Amino acid sequence: MAGDTDYDAVVIGGGGAGLAAAVSAAERGASVILFESEGELGGSTQLSAGLFTAAATSVQKELGVEDTVDRFFQHYMDLNQWLLKPGLVRRFCELAGPTLEWMLDLGLEVPAQVSGNAHQPGLCRAGVEDVWRGHVPKDQGYGLVQVLDRARRAHGIDAVLHTRVERLLVAEPQGSGPARVTGVVADGVELTAGAVVVASGGLAQDPALVERWFPDALRAGESLFVVAAEGSRGDHLAYGEQVRAAVAGDGWGLMLPTAEFVRHHHWQAGFPPPSRVHVNGQGRRFMDEDANYAVSGGLIEAQGGPAWMVFDEAARTALPDGYADWDADRVLELVGTGQVTRADDLPGLAAAVGVPADHLVAAVERWNAQLPHGSDVDFQRDRTLAAKGVTTPLAPIAVPPFYATCVLPTELVCTHAGLEIDTSAAVLDVAARPIPGLYAAGEAGGGVLGNRYVGGGNAVANALTMGRLAGQSAAAALGH
Numbered sequence: 001m002a003g004d005t006d007y008d009a010v011v012i013g014g015g016g017a018g019l020a021a022a023v024s025a026a027e028r029g030a031s032v033i034l035f036e037s038e039g040e041l042g043g044s045t046q047l048s049a050g051l052f053t054a055a056a057t058s059v060q061k062e063l064g065v066e067d068t069v070d071r072f073f074q075h076y077m078d079l080n081q082w083l084l085k086p087g088l089v090r091r092f093c094e095l096a097g098p099t100l101e102w103m104l105d106l107g108l109e110v111p112a113q114v115s116g117n118a119h120q121p122g123l124c125r126a127g128v129e130d131v132w133r134g135h136v137p138k139d140q141g142y143g144l145v146q147v148l149d150r151a152r153r154a155h156g157i158d159a160v161l162h163t164r165v166e167r168l169l170v171a172e173p174q175g176s177g178p179a180r181v182t183g184v185v186a187d188g189v190e191l192t193a194g195a196v197v198v199a200s201g202g203l204a205q206d207p208a209l210v211e212r213w214f215p216d217a218l219r220a221g222e223s224l225f226v227v228a229a230e231g232s233r234g235d236h237l238a239y240g241e242q243v244r245a246a247v248a249g250d251g252w253g254l255m256l257p258t259a260e261f262v263r264h265h266h267w268q269a270g271f272p273p274p275s276r277v278h279v280n281g282q283g284r285r286f287m288d289e290d291a292n293y294a295v296s297g298g299l300i301e302a303q304g305g306p307a308w309m310v311f312d313e314a315a316r317t318a319l320p321d322g323y324a325d326w327d328a329d330r331v332l333e334l335v336g337t338g339q340v341t342r343a344d345d346l347p348g349l350a351a352a353v354g355v356p357a358d359h360l361v362a363a364v365e366r367w368n369a370q371l372p373h374g375s376d377v378d379f380q381r382d383r384t385l386a387a388k389g390v391t392t393p394l395a396p397i398a399v400p401p402f403y404a405t406c407v408l409p410t411e412l413v414c415t416h417a418g419l420e421i422d423t424s425a426a427v428l429d430v431a432a433r434p435i436p437g438l439y440a441a442g443e444a445g446g447g448v449l450g451n452r453y454v455g456g457g458n459a460v461a462n463a464l465t466m467g468r469l470a471g472q473s474a475a476a477a478l479g480h
Contacts, residue, residue: 005192007031009474010184011199012165012239015043015229016141016460017442018199019148020099020467021474023106025197026155028475034157035186037164037231041149043201044229044414044443045463047265048141049118052464053126053133053457054096058104060132062112063123067131069093075129079294080450088447091423092465099465100135108147109138116389118456125387127294127455134457144460163187164235168196168242168438178429179243181437195437195474198427199467202415202443203234204253213237213417214253219301223260223410232415236444240419243438246430248446249416254453255409257297259309261339262325262410270323273315275395277367278407281305283350283359285367288381290388294455297409308353309407310364314399331403341404349402368396414459418446425470439474441466 011022014036022034040046055072073093077086104110115122115136126134137143152159169183169190183192203209204226210217213234217224226232240247262269280286280303287299289309300307319328334340343349346364350357366378371394376382385394419427419440426434427445442463443449449462 005183005194007033007191007193008478008480009195009197009471010035010191010193011197012184012235013043013199013201013231013442013444014041014159015199015201015442015463016045016144016148017444017463017467018043018197019145019152020464021197021199021439021441021471022157023148023151023155024468024471025475026157028472028480030475030478030480032157033191034152034159035163035165035184036159036161037200038229039161041159041161042142042145043231045460046141046145047227047229048460049456050137050139050141050144051118051124051126051457051460052100052135052137053455053461054100054135055093055131055133056097057100057135059110059112059123059135063114065123065131067133069097071131072096072133076454079128079452079454081452084450085447087423088421092448092462095469096461096465099461099468102468103144103147103464106147106151108144110135111138116387124456125292126457127292129455134455141460144464160186168239170242178433178435181243181435194478195439197470197474198236198239198419198438198440198444199442199470200235200444201232202228203232203237203417204228204412204415205230205232206234209234209237210412210415213250214415216251217253217255217412220255220408220410223408224412225263225410226412227265228412228414232443236419236440237417240427243435244429245435245438246420246428246432247417248420249418249449252416252449252451254293254413254459255297256293256411256413257300257407257409258411259325260406260408260410261334264324265411268324270319270326272309272326273311273319275315275397276309276311277364277397279308279310279355279360279363281307281355283355283357283363285363285378288376288379288384290381290384292455294453298452300408307407308355308404310349310360310397310402310404312397312399312402314395315397316403339405342401344401346402349404353404364397368398372396414443414449416443416446416449418444420447421445421466424473425466426473439470441470445470
């Protein structure tokens with residue numbers, strides 16, 4: 001079809017979703033051009049750990065892990081309270097595994113070994129699933145992007161950097177149906193195409209759009225910080241307005257909980273001390289302190305008020321050097337600023353943060369009676385630690401002085417308000433009709449990422465799986 005147009009397909013965005021779309025369309029013989037607004041490819045995928053959640057994979061099978069698409073689908077829907085379209089989610093669950101195999105065939109390395117965390121290649125626990133589905137690749141998100149970019153170059157796909165697509169080209173609709181998308185305008189130049197794939201990322205870097213589409217993020221106040229790629233400016237919403245596209249995922253996104261003074265991604269920020277207890281405004285422990293972020297943010301917000309992370313002097317001095325936020329000296333510097341509170345004993349700490357002293361003392365005593373001995377009958381943190389490969393018992397919280405800092409969801413990772421898509425990744429209009437020539441994937445394609453983030457690898461799997469599907473669907477619609 002490229003003889004009638006400049007290209008068969010134009011892909012907007014060079015992150016994981018856009019690269020997957022471009023490569024998969026080219027694999028089917030389509031001519032493709034890709035536009036990226038920033039100076040390098042990779043988007044938020046490159047900034048991630050590269051964790052990919054999928055079921056019934058060769059990596060699982062090699063490790064003797066029995067899993068099925070049905071189990072993955074059931075867990076995904078249950079965690080999201082069945083607020084997502086079952087057909088779309090089932091399609092995602094069916095295709096995630098084959099997409100991982102496709103990446104492995106392209107050269108991605110995910111060794112068949114047990115991984116204790118999102119930074120150790122292998123198979124790890126992604127969230128709160130009963131079967132481990134987190135596939136950690138070698139070289140993290142950077143490795144994913146490099147594999148896809150090699151495939152892009154092998155197919156001769158041009159990637160135009162520093163170019164933000166201004167708008168879609170749209171043909172007048174015939175009758176009452178939706179308009180057809182016929183190309184894009186970039187740098188003032190019109191490029192015609194048989195199909196356009198919108199994979200421009202989310203909206204986390206635009207404060208006004210965050211306020212409109214994910215206002216819950218603003219609860220973090222001045223502690224809010226964004227780790228999404230700079231290109232996550234919500235361009236997909238502007239494109240959607242041109243063709244009356246529907247939006248799915250309004251009000252949803254991923255906020256990671258951390259101490260209120262943290263301002264960096266955990267790779268730079270460091271990690272809180274293992275020997276810590278989280279208590280609510282009543283001074284009572286309410287969660288597994290290592291609970292996966294599939295549920296941890298919701299657990300904190302359910303307290304209806306401030307939650308506190310409490311640790312002792314031994315925990316502070318044991319913090320490793322070299323991190324921007326969780327550093328022993330920095331914690332001391334923050335004492336007295338209101339971001340870290342210190343007291344000589346637990347009753348004094350309780351008074352300083354406004355929780356009942358006897359409750360806090362009881363919470364720490366019960367924590368000390370269990371976690372240092374390898375058990376946690378109340379919140380099962382011992383099982384979480386075991387899944388991370390932690391075998392050394394935690395030290396008691398017992399060495400004065402004691403510290404407290406407010407813990408809340410502060411780190412905005414991704415937003416879920418995207419152009420509503422169907423099971424072929426075609427964008428739907430407000431009447432739920434596919435818009436001819438328009439596809440979307442990743443954060444720009446709404447409907448897969450839900451009100452509850454399933455766990456590590458949810459966004460990456462969505463980006464690559466639906467990106468690949470969008471590219472295949474676009475090529476198929478053009479006769480390839």
